[in-house]
Amino acid sequence: MQYGGGSKWIAVIFMKKNKSNRLSKPVMPQETTRKLAETFKVLGDPTRTRIIYALSMEELCVCDIAGLLGAEQSVVSHQLRVLRNMNLVKYRRDGRVVYYSLDDEHIKNLFDECLRHVNML
Amino acid sequence: MQYGGGSKWIAVIFMKKNKSNRLSKPVMPQETTRKLAETFKVLGDPTRTRIIYALSMEELCVCDIAGLLGAEQSVVSHQLRVLRNMNLVKYRRDGRVVYYSLDDEHIKNLFDECLRHVNML
DNA sequence: TGTATGTATGAACATACGTACATATATTAT
DNA sequence: ATAATATATGTACGTATGTTCATACATACA
Numbered sequence: 001m002q003y004g005g006g007s008k009w010i011a012v013i014f015m016k017k018n019k020s021n022r023l024s025k026p027v028m029p030q031e032t033t034r035k036l037a038e039t040f041k042v043l044g045d046p047t048r049t050r051i052i053y054a055l056s057m058e059e060l061c062v063c064d065i066a067g068l069l070g071a072e073q074s075v076v077s078h079q080l081r082v083l084r085n086m087n088l089v090k091y092r093r094d095g096r097v098v099y100y101s102l103d104d105e106h107i108k109n110l111f112d113e114c115l116r117h118v119n120m121l
Numbered sequence: 122m123q124y125g126g127g128s129k130w131i132a133v134i135f136m137k138k139n140k141s142n143r144l145s146k147p148v149m150p151q152e153t154t155r156k157l158a159e160t161f162k163v164l165g166d167p168t169r170t171r172i173i174y175a176l177s178m179e180e181l182c183v184c185d186i187a188g189l190l191g192a193e194q195s196v197v198s199h200q201l202r203v204l205r206n207m208n209l210v211k212y213r214r215d216g217r218v219v220y221y222s223l224d225d226e227h228i229k230n231l232f233d234e235c236l237r238h239v240n241m242l
Numbered sequence: 243t244g245t246a247t248g249t250a251t252g253a254a255c256a257t258a259c260g261t262a263c264a265t266a267t268a269t270t271a272t
Numbered sequence: 273a274t275a276a277t278a279t280a281t282g283t284a285c286g287t288a289t290g291t292t293c294a295t296a297c298a299t300a301c302a
Contacts, residue, residue, distance in 0.1 A: 032236070033167055033174060035239040036174075036239060037165055037170040038165070039165075040165035040170065041161075041162065043161035044159070044161035044162025045162070045289085046158040049158040050154050053157075062250090072291080073248080074249090074250085074291085074293080077250055078250085078291080079290085096247065096299040097247095098248075098250095106237050109234045110231065110234045110235060110238070114161065114227075114231060116227050117225065117228065117231070118153070118156040118160060166260075168260080182278080182279090184278065192261095193261080195261080195263080195281085196260080196262080197279095198279060199260080199280085199281080200260085201279095202281085214279095216270070217269040217277060218269095218278065219280095
């Protein structure tokens, strides 16, 4: 701890800080941080990022996504499952074609906010 | 491509879609998507998420962050470097203590938006 | 019923990544 | 100058992760 263990006075200060809810208890419930991190992690893969972005434009089927990304169908399918499991995308089946779209509008906002950060908006 | 290769008519349709800027060119510059994904990935680790969240409250030195997270100093230091490299945090030195804080306000917005998604706000 | 098409999934592999441990650097105090 | 404290960094290691290839499943069509 900062300057801790130097003298008794310092030790007292350290204890005060501990009691003042700064150093003793974690800033945020670990459960919440875990979910946050998990969501960010899912968005943190180039393939998935591009899929999400494509879906932010329009509903698309798996093969169209693969075409857009120039990726193999199996890659897209695998990653769509990841996005599905995180409730980031939803899907509907029409015959043998499965159409995917974004699950809620928060993701688009996330993207825009992140774009602002990387100075691309 | 969807229903492609069936007949010449279908092939024509496919070519039209290709020219209409839907299937031919990628939805977003790969450079931009790469940066986006990189940023999300950096936020997608529980340790870094907790660091960012702590810093969203107040400026903190390395040892205080380590105390808050119950993590080793070296772990925090390593992850702070990652955050530094992505321009997510900035720092200032005061004696032998280095204080870290968020680099811009977009990150807080990112967090809030993500919290809304995981239904915690 | 059999074939073709669209999608999902399993296994294997290479690689990326987070952490722990040791150690180096920087600054302050004695 | 030496010791102590705060931080940074290098290495090693176990694990997680994305992709590839093969294959299974589901639906439409002949």
